[in-house]
Amino acid sequence: QVQLVESGGGLVQAGGSLRLSCAASGRTFSSYSMGWFRHAPGKEREFVSAISRTGLNTYYADSVKGRFNISRDNAKNTVYLQMNSLKPEDTAVYYCATPRSTGVVSYRPQAYTYWGQGTQVTVSS
Secondary structure, eight states, X not given: OXXXXXXXXXXXXXXXXXXXXXXXXXXXXGGSOXXXXXXXXXXXXXXXXXXXXXSSOEEEOTTTTTTEEEEEETTTTEEXXXXXXXXXXXXXXXXXXEOSSTTOOOSOGGGOOEEOOOEEEEEEO
């Protein structure tokens, strides 16, 4: 069974940084893409970033481009989201996710089958 466990969230002042981690287990991590999404109160779940299975291709929402960086360590079965220059509007629960099938990399949450429990990121002004 695929399990995803996020960590690294917390409270940070605007302009600060956080690094989220997502540890995966239950299948061959390096065979699947990974994505990060976020969900703020009163808003729909939002795509943040995605990374191909090899890590060679990365994708970002316009709202985080230039501030966030996604990476993965296939030897550690872990994907990271480095978040810099954080803004209050980045406040949300952040989730990592992975699709059922190989070769899928998407900004659509419907393309992802397995989800972590989420980690809260709060940015104060």
